[in-house]
Amino acid sequence: xxxxxxxxxxxxxxxxxxxxxxxxxxxxxxxxxxxxxxxxxxxxxxxxxxxxxxxxxxxxxxxxxxxxxxxxxxxxxxxxxxxxxxxxxxxxxxxxxxxxxxxxxxxxxxxxxxxxxxxxxxxxxxxxxxxxxxxxxxxxxxxxxxxxxxxxxxxxxxxxxxxxxxxxxxxxxxxxxxxxxxxxxxxxxxxxxxxxxxxxxxxxxxxxxxxxxxxxxxxxxxxxxxxxxxxxxxxxxxxxx
Numbered sequence: 001x002x003x004x005x006x007x008x009x010x011x012x013x014x015x016x017x018x019x020x021x022x023x024x025x026x027x028x029x030x031x032x033x034x035x036x037x038x039x040x041x042x043x044x045x046x047x048x049x050x051x052x053x054x055x056x057x058x059x060x061x062x063x064x065x066x067x068x069x070x071x072x073x074x075x076x077x078x079x080x081x082x083x084x085x086x087x088x089x090x091x092x093x094x095x096x097x098x099x100x101x102x103x104x105x106x107x108x109x110x111x112x113x114x115x116x117x118x119x120x121x122x123x124x125x126x127x128x129x130x131x132x133x134x135x136x137x138x139x140x141x142x143x144x145x146x147x148x149x150x151x152x153x154x155x156x157x158x159x160x161x162x163x164x165x166x167x168x169x170x171x172x173x174x175x176x177x178x179x180x181x182x183x184x185x186x187x188x189x190x191x192x193x194x195x196x197x198x199x200x201x202x203x204x205x206x207x208x209x210x211x212x213x214x215x216x217x218x219x220x221x222x223x224x225x226x227x228x229x230x231x232x233x234x235x236x237x238x239x240x241x
Contacts, residue, residue, distance in 0.1 A: 036170070040165070040169045041217055042176050042213065043174035043176055045207065045208040046205040047205060047206040048128075050081075050129045055171050059171060060079075060132075062163055063075075063167060066159045067159060069151035069152030069153070069155065072140060072148070074136060074138070075134065075135065075136060075137065075160050076134075076135040076196060077134055077135075078132070078133040078190035080131040080132070080190065081130055085189060086125060089131060092189065093122050093178070093201070096183075097120035115214060124176060128176075128205040130204040132202040133190045133198055133200075133201050134161055135197060135199065137150055137153065137195070138197070161177075161199070165177070168204055173204055174206060174211075175202060176203040177201075177203075178200070178201040178202070179199075179200055179201070183199075186198040
């Protein structure tokens, strides 16, 4: 294999830690993962029991392994466990939500939310032991202090958030992706600069005893509703049942 010239900033190494499995084991691993992740449901009723800090930290490390544009990792996860700060976040979020449900949202949007039973009251923001505010960074800073533009920011943060959700589920925790609009109050509540854009407020913890979830949230599209397999140009093949 040819090596890049000394002036080339790209340094290559052998692919580390890749594992290939026999076909049947691959199928079983894929089936197992689907069955496990399909158990995940959005929860709005949380127990107040604390979550071990190390569990959250390991899940954040997993999220940090996500691919990103030019590997610039344009995200920041602000973890909130302090009751006073959680109360402040709840008050600010409910203020925005009251305006949303009082008329700022179009009727079509409110109709779409109706099967989920949501409203402007967000007690889970105080009940849940952990809130993770996820911020997108449009730019970073080089070691010399020079501003560094980030690329594919929203896509990258979305992928990392997906990693985080699955990691938390795998660890045995329940989650809720909360997106009050606008979310600028999170910058102040979490001490983050105005250059960072809050994307999601992730609510994390254990389901409350007797927790109930909307039936609608468990209805997912079938494989043929979310994918297509393309054969030769002009043709099409169907997914394996």
